Amino acid sequence: MKKVFTFLFFLLTGVFSVQAQVEELEIENNYTVIDSTFLIQEGVASYYGTRFHLRKTANGEVYNMEHLTAAHKNLPFGTMLRVVNLKNEKAVWVRVNDRLPPNSKRVVDLSKGAARELGMIRDGVVRVRLEVPDQETIASLMEYFDENKPDDIRLRLYPVPLEVTRPSIELLEMMMDLPGDLVLSRGK
Structure with missing residues (x-):
């Protein structure tokens, strides 16, 4: 029984x-x-083009509007970001090489080439999601900001998932x- x-x-x-x-x-x-493991920020993005083309950026590089670069208020220069247009889900990888003004309402300002990849040239301003490539980047950003992390940036480390077998x-x-x-x- x-x-x-x-x-x-x-x-x-x-x-x-x-x-x-x-x-x-x-x-x-x-x-x-949406896997939010590497999501660090959401907000509004715009782009800049011909007016700043061939001028120096905040990190000393010469700005080329066709390269995949971005300006951000706080992230360190060289940070790689995946920017996702929330309107059409198109995504592009950019490198931070310039600064936005501290009082800017935008989270990122993209090069014209990056804006073209996102399909936002006509709109000009779109809502976006910013992601980093991996946990190591999140850890390095936590170290970079130490105790002064901006409130609108989300930095969380996640443990490696456990594999469960039935x-x-x-x-x-x-x-x-x-x-x-x-x-x-x-x-x-």
Whole structure:
């Protein structure tokens, strides 16, 4: 009787877990799930072009409006950012080489080449999401800002996800062959 009960328990548990997985997949297919692990900021972006073309940027480089670069209020020069246009989900990687004024309402000012990649030339100003490439960049930004991190920048380190393995059918069958008092005992 205990074997039958144990078998039914594992069978029903397996059915419910499969059903939960199917529901989970349906949810993911109906909605876009954004992995926010590397998201550091959201806000408004604009771009600049011919007026500043071939002038020096804040880090001393000569600005080329066709290169994939950006101006940011606080991020260190050389920081690589993935900028995602929230209107059309187009993305581009840029390198910070210039500064926005401290009182700017924008989070980033892009080169004309980057704006073209994002499909924002016609709009001029769009809502964007800024992401960094990896956890190491987040750690280096935490070190860079130390205790003076701007309030509108999000810096969080995430642990490496654990891999969970479900028991195989063979393991369940082996458990069925064990005496009932071993399967249902709690380590007495």
